Amino acid sequence: MVAAAPRSTTEIAFDIAGLGIIMYSPSSAAHIHEGEDYLQPHYWAPADVRDHIQAGTIVAFATGTPGSFLLRIHDGYPGERLASAAGAELRLGLRSDGVVVFRDLYDLLEWTARHPRAAPSPWSGGTTT
Numbered sequence: 001m002v003a004a005a006p007r008s009t010t011e012i013a014f015d016i017a018g019l020g021i022i023m024y025s026p027s028s029a030a031h032i033h034e035g036e037d038y039l040q041p042h043y044w045a046p047a048d049v050r051d052h053i054q055a056g057t058i059v060a061f062a063t064g065t066p067g068s069f070l071l072r073i074h075d076g077y078p079g080e081r082l083a084s085a086a087g088a089e090l091r092l093g094l095r096s097d098g099v100v101v102f103r104d105l106y107d108l109l110e111w112t113a114r115h116p117r118a119a120p121s122p123w124s125g126g127t128t129t
Contacts, residue, residue, distance in 0.1 A: 008074070008075045009073065009074050009075075010073045011070060011072050012073065013068070013069070013070045013071075014104075015066075016069065017066045017104055018104045018105035019062060019063060019064060019065065019105060020061060020063050020105035021060065021061055021063060021071070021103070021104065022105050022108065023058075023060075023092075023101065023103075024094070025094070025095060025100060025101070026099055026101065027095075028057040029057075029101075029111075030113075032108075032113075033111065034111065034112060034113060035110060036110075036111045037108075037109055037110065037111075038111050039109045040109075056092075058108075059092050059093075061090060071102065
């Protein structure tokens with residue numbers, strides 16, 4: 001089966017100090033208290049990460065290094081040509097309330113609900129930050 005071409009693509013460029021990137025909707029992180037270290041007690045053990053990812057709440061992927069990254073987010077599945085040209089492909093499910101936030105994994109060490117920027121979301125007219 002050949003997948004349909006994506007309807008839109010959003011590029012998100014940012015720098016991280018941590019070893020991964022998290023994405024979530026604000027409603028999925030509303031339970032985290034301002035200033036809380038959420039990483040160590042709730043997102044460090046592989047089983048905790050798995051549970052969050054399977055629930056689609058706070059979804060992370062490892063970069064293996066700090067640095068500058070460019071994410072290309074596609075709405076829908078990429079066509080065969082695009083998929084075969086990519087160096088890596090990752091498909092993750094995410095519960096969304098119309099806003100999707102991408103942040104440094106290490107932001108979970110000292111949580112703040114504020115996120116620095118917003119851009120049009122490729123998902124149903126929502127917002128990506």
